[in-house]
Amino acid sequence: MRAGQxxxxxxxxxxxxxxxxxxxxxxxxxxxxxxxxxxxxYATGIDYQRFExxxxxxxxxxxxxxxxIPVNSQPPAERLVNGxxxxxxxxxxxxxxxxxxVLNFVLASTLKRSRNHLFMAAGLLLxxxxxxxxxxxxxxxxAIAGAVLLAAGSFVFGNRTHEVxxxx
Numbered sequence: 001m002r003a004g005q006x007x008x009x010x011x012x013x014x015x016x017x018x019x020x021x022x023x024x025x026x027x028x029x030x031x032x033x034x035x036x037x038x039x040x041x042y043a044t045g046i047d048y049q050r051f052e053x054x055x056x057x058x059x060x061x062x063x064x065x066x067x068x069i070p071v072n073s074q075p076p077a078e079r080l081v082n083g084x085x086x087x088x089x090x091x092x093x094x095x096x097x098x099x100x101x102v103l104n105f106v107l108a109s110t111l112k113r114s115r116n117h118l119f120m121a122a123g124l125l126l127x128x129x130x131x132x133x134x135x136x137x138x139x140x141x142x143a144i145a146g147a148v149l150l151a152a153g154s155f156v157f158g159n160r161t162h163e164v165x166x167x168x
Contacts, residue, residue: 001025002081015073022082026090027066029135033097034058036124040104043117043164098128119160126153 004021007013038054048054070085084090105121108114126149133146 001028005081018082019071019073022071022084023066023069025081026069026084027062029094030062030065031059032131033094033101034062036101036128037097037104040101040108040124043108043120044104044111045108094132098132102128114164116160116164120157120164123153123156123158123160126150127157129153 109117130150
């Protein structure tokens, strides 16, 4: 989405397109965090009779949040994402969802006496730290660190999830 913002500025398209890209970026961020939170709930042992309903509700909430937040139509600054209204509250919501997602896996580790879930929590912590660095910074060094954390966390989380649930 950030590359799209840069393209919009270079080609001098109307600011409406930047607003749409910002909303799409926030939709993806919300939906991704909701999915991580739901996966943590599943790891703790909460059983869903109809997983598609939980996924659909997460999708609907993410869509509603992303497309109702006020977005500044001025060209974006250094982060290449338009400013939004209530940014502090949304940032707090992001961090709360990330924290509870990681804590769900820590709780699953305690409840199931499984070191794999603890490694999954650590991997997820690396993932969210990497995504936050990539999403909220515009400098090269934090972006590289974010990419490394995201890759390492994804590897750890994916391997341990595979080991726990034995995907074929």
